[in-house]
Amino acid sequence: MRIKWFSLVRITGLVLVLTYHFFQKKFTGGFIGVDIFFTFSGFLITALMIDEFARSNQFKLRAFYRRRFYRIVPPLFLAVLLVIPLTFLVSADLRTDIGRQIAAALGFTTNYFEIATGGSYENKFIPHLFVHTWSLAVEMHFYLVWGALAWLLAKISRRFQPNQAFNRFRLMLGGLAAVFALGSFLAMFIGAGDLQEFSPVYFNSLTHSFPFFVGSILGVCSGIRHQLPKFAWLTKHGKPILAISLMSVALIGLVSLGYFMKFDHLLTYRGGLLLATSLAGAMIYGARWLHERTPNTPEPFWMGFLADVSYSVYLFHWPLYVIFSRLMANWAAALLTTILSIALSALSYYVLEPVIAGKAAHVFNYEWRWQQLRLPVVTVGVVLASLTGYSAITAPKLSSLEQNLWISGIYQDVDKVATTRDVVLAATRKKEQKAQAAKNQRPKGVSVIGDSVTLGTREYLGDHVANSSVDAEGNRTMNLAYDVMKTQQDQGILRETVVISVGTNALADYEKQLMKIVNDLEPGHRLILMTPYNAKAAPDWNSSKLAVLERKLPAKYPFITIADWERAAAKHPAIFAGTDGVHFSGRKAGDELYAQVINDAVKAAAKTPTKQK
Structure with missing residues (x-):
């Protein structure tokens, strides 16, 4: 079941992040786009967990991890393999210590790698090509922990009578999400107090996971197929104009934060990111509500397309921009980065990802399968992997x-x-x-x-x-x-x-x-x-x-x-x-x-x- 208008939430997060990276002087708070992604991920994953338990009275952990793997890992590998050859167009400084950067990105530990090496989200002598995968590391940590806990709670809930098991599972999942959300936010609130440079609390999975759990609470209350009674009544009877108004107010609030919030201000970590998370939650609920009230209104194709490729665009855009910005004017680098990121992301999402997962890819009314693409994909993959390995071995240790x-x-x-x-x-x-x-x-x-x-x-x-x-x-x-x-x-x-x-x-x-x-x-x-x-x-x-x-x-x-x-x-x-x-x-x-x-x-x-x- 695809919820219409969720695409607007994803697109908002993507645009905020891109604008922040391309025009950091003007749009100083666009990094909150990541918190929109975090909140939406927490909502969607938890809502799907609840739907699965309601349907089958269980939660299959292995299948959950497998779905996350096929969605996250192939685009990440593709981004790494395609970006490395482009570094030969510019200074070798961009490949400084690239081996450890790649290992951290593929090992989903970039956030702690940046903390350990004194990295900053805003200021680096030579920007790390894969520093943006810090958010992917935090997201993966959330999936691993939350998936295991949901599986455990599902096991416990099945001990109750069938008519009670579902409510028990939802109640425990929501309660645990509330505890984790509060704990994570307090850890950031307290941890930021003695800092002058805030990357250690911004990157940390423990201090920056509260958006996921705020989203999870919303997922428990107003999920995909199963909502709490009051939420269900509101989404079925509330006027569409109210849903649109809620989304609009949240969007205006998020864009305003993008203009005025600063990475190096204590207030950002003692309420600013929580406010952005809350506005993201309001926008998500407004979209969920509007979906119910507009059954005959289709979502525009372009909106669904941009939402589909948003994750891969996020992966591609930063290293491409770092490279292109050293070869041309900033506006040209931003434009070329956007176009190329969308093209590569479409290739990844609509062709490579389904084929790698064993499914058929349908492009321009033609069906592609692994048997047809195996030789070119393997050949190109081996060449790019060899070049990446060579780059990692020969990369300078210091710029x-x-x-x-x-x-x-x-x-x-x-x-x-x-x-x-x-x-x-x-x-x-x-x-x-x-x-x-x-x-x-x-x-x-x-x-x-x-x-x-x-x-x-x-x-x-x-x-x-x-x-x-x-x-x-x-x-x-x-x-x-x-x-x-x-x-x-x-x-x-x-x-x-x-x-x-x-x-x-x-x-x-x-x-x-x-x-x-x-x-x-x-x-x-x-x-x-x-x-x-x-x-x-x-x-x-x-x-x-x-x-x-x-x-x-x-x-x-x-x-x-x-x-x-x-x-x-x-x-x-x-x-x-x-x-x-x-x-x-x-x-x-x-x-x-x-x-x-x-x-x-x-x-x-x-x-x-x-x-x-």
């Missing part, structure tokens, strides 16, 4: 950017050994230092404290910024830069001019952390603030707001000078072509521009007074 940062880190460690000598010598000159401090005199030169962007160009800076020392580290935030500054101050090695080049990884309390640096910098220093640059950043991102704040400070604090990297970098987009929009991957033009911005600021700072008190 060029990561190699650059790693090497720079080694040089920095060597320099720190030499710096230790300076600290020891400084300790023997305490009287001289105290005298200098009394006169607000500091060691001459420039101390640069930076993040991964600075680390990537560290060697060049050392040679081209006179009398400088550079301390840089990947993922450094403003509070960590403050710690470095304080340590160097205490050791007496912080130089007269201090450059703080941190901010791309700006946290919510960026203003508080920046002002700690301004206030706790000792007298006798000049401070240069280098504005952060991220080509993908919207005006309301923390890094963008930090740059605005930094530009205002020299008017109040004469000892502060701005090195406006954000504006300088924006004028040279070629430096960031094919990168994450933050790092320039050791390109000489980037090194030269970065050093020039610092040197110009150092010259300007030399004309300003040092901090007096």
Whole structure:
């Protein structure tokens, strides 16, 4: 029994996700499309479980797992095999550690792989081609656990009288879903409290499974064939306009969340995702209701088609977009990705999946069976599998950017050994230092404290910024830069001019952390603030707001000078072509521009007074 208008729910989820990935600056909350999929899956699976038990007084676990396998695994394998050859069109960086990415995707552990490797859903130096399969991993975990529990509850329910068994099964299934939904949401609510980067609770199957169970509760109450009496009465007697209104309000709410919700906001995890799940549930019920009230109105073909291929489109779109976006303009990459994803998904859904499952595929009034397709499918599969295996074996372990940062880190460690000598010598000159401090005199030169962007160009800076020392580290935030500054101050090695080049990884309390640096910098220093640059950043991102704040400070604090990297970098987009929009991957033009911005600021700072008190 196919429920009309459910297609609108699936299409809504798909459009939200695609729009988020293609236009992340504008549609910052489109990731809730995944929660729509989760909620719908929980509803549909649980409703079908109830229908099966009502029909046969049992739930066949093996058949359930087999259906899930044939629906999920073939498109996933196809996506992996077809995408890998396309990576040879672009930088080898996209194949960095691709073997482990593929293993995680096919093993349905991408979510925990990303957590273990420090992956972020929004920010990666080199985006993982299969990071989007994190949601598939969470979904598979749900199917495995929920299927086994439904089988167990079915066994227990069969011990009751036949007229009681069905109600017992539905009651226990609904109660267990309610417990799991509450537990999962509370785990996310509590777990997000101490985090600045929320991927660990977003990816985690335990904290992000509540949409499935909210959907399951709805499936128990208003399933496919068997609904609770009040729901059944409403769907049979409620006016269609009310169902349409419910769906419309839910859709407007979901689109609004897509525009305004932010991945890096605590409120997203303490109610935002639950609100999106609730709106998805309302839309699902509205579709279920409208189905009953429009028996003579057919669902448009295009709607059913897009719903059918939505899962495979989700699988194909992300790796294709990552590749194409490095070869062409963003709008062209989004368009080509959409067209190719739909075409490949149609091939998968209407031909390959049924044939692999032992069924006949009907395309253009022609019947295709495994016997006819076996030779070409096996041949192409072997070629693609061999190429994928070759790519996994020969893939670099580190991207060029990561190699650059790693090497720079080694040089920095060597320099720190030499710096230790300076600290020891400084300790023997305490009287001289105290005298200098009394006169607000500091060691001459420039101390640069930076993040991964600075680390990537560290060697060049050392040679081209006179009398400088550079301390840089990947993922450094403003509070960590403050710690470095304080340590160097205490050791007496912080130089007269201090450059703080941190901010791309700006946290919510960026203003508080920046002002700690301004206030706790000792007298006798000049401070240069280098504005952060991220080509993908919207005006309301923390890094963008930090740059605005930094530009205002020299008017109040004469000892502060701005090195406006954000504006300088924006004028040279070629430096960031094919990168994450933050790092320039050791390109000489980037090194030269970065050093020039610092040197110009150092010259300007030399004309300003040092901090007096």
